Amino acid sequence: MMPAQKVFLSGNEAVAAGVRLARPHVIAAYPITPQTTVIERLAEMVEDESLKAEYLHVESEHSALSACIGASAVGARTFTATSSQGLLYMAECLHYASGGRFPVVMMNANRSLALPWNIYGDQRDSLSLLDCGWIQVYAEDAQESLDLIIQAYAIAEHPDVLTPMMINLDGFVITHTYELVSLPSQEDVDAFLPPFLTTNKMDLDHPMSLAFTAGPAYNQAFKQLQHQAVVSASKIICEVEERFGQRFGRNYPGLLETLYCEDAEFILVTLGSVAGTVRPVVEKLRSLGERVGLVRIRYMRPFPDTEIRNALAGAKAVGVLEKDISFGYEGTVFTNVNSALMRAKVQPPRLLNFVGGLGGKDISAEDIEQLFLRLKRPDDGETVVFI
Amino acid sequence: MVEIRFHGRGGQGAFTAARLLGVAVTLFENRHALAFPSFGPERRGSPVLGFIRIDDRKIADRSSITRCNVVVVLDDTLLDAQVFSGLQAGGLLLVNTACNELPLSIPDHVRTVIVDATALARQYLGRPLANTAMLGALSALSEVVTLQSLLAAVRQEMKGSSAEKNALLLEETYKTLGGQWQ
Numbered sequence: 001m002m003p004a005q006k007v008f009l010s011g012n013e014a015v016a017a018g019v020r021l022a023r024p025h026v027i028a029a030y031p032i033t034p035q036t037t038v039i040e041r042l043a044e045m046v047e048d049e050s051l052k053a054e055y056l057h058v059e060s061e062h063s064a065l066s067a068c069i070g071a072s073a074v075g076a077r078t079f080t081a082t083s084s085q086g087l088l089y090m091a092e093c094l095h096y097a098s099g100g101r102f103p104v105v106m107m108n109a110n111r112s113l114a115l116p117w118n119i120y121g122d123q124r125d126s127l128s129l130l131d132c133g134w135i136q137v138y139a140e141d142a143q144e145s146l147d148l149i150i151q152a153y154a155i156a157e158h159p160d161v162l163t164p165m166m167i168n169l170d171g172f173v174i175t176h177t178y179e180l181v182s183l184p185s186q187e188d189v190d191a192f193l194p195p196f197l198t199t200n201k202m203d204l205d206h207p208m209s210l211a212f213t214a215g216p217a218y219n220q221a222f223k224q225l226q227h228q229a230v231v232s233a234s235k236i237i238c239e240v241e242e243r244f245g246q247r248f249g250r251n252y253p254g255l256l257e258t259l260y261c262e263d264a265e266f267i268l269v270t271l272g273s274v275a276g277t278v279r280p281v282v283e284k285l286r287s288l289g290e291r292v293g294l295v296r297i298r299y300m301r302p303f304p305d306t307e308i309r310n311a312l313a314g315a316k317a318v319g320v321l322e323k324d325i326s327f328g329y330e331g332t333v334f335t336n337v338n339s340a341l342m343r344a345k346v347q348p349p350r351l352l353n354f355v356g357g358l359g360g361k362d363i364s365a366e367d368i369e370q371l372f373l374r375l376k377r378p379d380d381g382e383t384v385v386f387i
Numbered sequence: 388m389v390e391i392r393f394h395g396r397g398g399q400g401a402f403t404a405a406r407l408l409g410v411a412v413t414l415f416e417n418r419h420a421l422a423f424p425s426f427g428p429e430r431r432g433s434p435v436l437g438f439i440r441i442d443d444r445k446i447a448d449r450s451s452i453t454r455c456n457v458v459v460v461l462d463d464t465l466l467d468a469q470v471f472s473g474l475q476a477g478g479l480l481l482v483n484t485a486c487n488e489l490p491l492s493i494p495d496h497v498r499t500v501i502v503d504a505t506a507l508a509r510q511y512l513g514r515p516l517a518n519t520a521m522l523g524a525l526s527a528l529s530e531v532v533t534l535q536s537l538l539a540a541v542r543q544e545m546k547g548s549s550a551e552k553n554a555l556l557l558e559e560t561y562k563t564l565g566g567q568w569q
Contacts, residue, residue, distance in 0.1 A: 008410045008420075034426075120426065172426040173449050178406050179421050180413040276447035360426070362451045 001247060002185035009181045011174035014142040015081070015107050015167075016041035017181075018149030020051045021189040022105075025076035028056035028067035033119045034171040035083040035109040042079075061086040065093035065104065072102035073210055075201035077153060080104065083171060084111035084125045091129060097164045098133025098226065100211050101200055103156035104164040105149065106134075110272065110323070111171040112359045120360020121171035122323035123272060127300070127332045133226055135165040135233055136300040138271040142181050145169050147250060150189055154240045157196050161233045163226070170273040170323075172360070184248055192247050234302045255304030257296040260286060261311045264293030266375040267349075269312070269337055270321040271297040274363050278321075281368040292372055297333065305340035312341060315349040317375040321387075323357035330384050331355050350379055356387035363387070389531055390452050393437035393518075394470055395461035397430050400518030404459070405437035408522060411532050411540035412441050419445050434465055441531065457481065457529065459521050461504075466491055481524055483517045500528055504560060511556040523557040527566030534561050
């Protein structure tokens, strides 16, 4: 391994650094807070030729992703980034990219949705688009963000997967926070991530039909293949992480991460940066003899249902903390966790859904302690609890 | 864990001070830091905050900084009771002002130090930009960071004559505040 460089970067700058190392051919993006500094850095890199890519200035997010789909359809490696309303504006193209099996990689800065208008972080943007056929992963810090960008191309472009991938960073809390990051060498990334080669492209020597119509007789067959591809991504993600760990010395735990779940009675399940606030609280309560634990979901699609069952089945009570609500029911992460537990062969633990952090509302260590206390209290019939 | 809040106005470099301090302690002292601005729109002249958490271990908690050990005020027109918010017992309030007294009643538990960093910045930079000077003062008055690490950070992050002028400003402010040249 070539020596890595230590740098002090924001989450957005770490993403841009990761994109440069992955050598995309085409970048098409439209600026939106809090994503903007990613594409500003990339534009600077293309300008100073430290990144040899075509940077397309487009007039909207809809066009940004459309341009990436078009470029991917001639075999180019592509990158785009967006946030919030911009992601929603891409919505129809998200399905085109996944249905066409174009492995576009996108960074999304998680931000609330209007109205009331707000630029701060929550996860309602990406979670509301869970069904668009993309692989979805949530980072906890800048290092993981950078590493995920490099891994994303290896996962998305794998012939068994060929599915676009969305890397989510909590707006401001990750995107605008500066921290120590280890920057891999270009030589190592080149060795880890060879150039994108695909047969799923427009090619004069091997002409084929792309992005076509399929009527009722065939359409579902394509959707089944798409589903199988995302399911099989679970295995590819673990393989890519293992290869990444061997080369770069940083090991990732697959679709989810557990902390002290082996004997935990009370477990918080969450995703994104707030897991970092839970960690020291779990350590503190453990030192006081409390049997508490943490599950950090990394991938929402493919969903780690077996891993969720294994981690949670022995607990007395589980709280799912998420920055999301599906109005009129419950948080979407909670629905997914609940569904995984329903398939357990044992009586599932008591489940509570903690909804917080909407529109950037702070979640403090004291708040997390209160959530563990709440899990220890007897069932009061409430399921969805706003914190 | 040390937590510091910088108060400034947009354009005075409050967040740049936090970020430079982060570069100094992470890249030149092998520690960890999270540095972040007050999130939201940036407007020149409006009150802004910069924050930093520093620890010997990787820092996981990214919630808002509500308690702090040091408060650095870059602009004395921002002085009001808010600057004491969350400042812990034995905490340091470091104020850039040309006045000899602060227009505030200082709580007993706070140690206050005044420095005319803008005058020093005018002298050494030719501009009233006091953020690096205040880092020099912080280094002289606390164990948060060494002058050497700050100088290395400034030379890495700034270019050409700006780097050298800011390095000189840092050193001179450090000495003015009684820091011992090592």
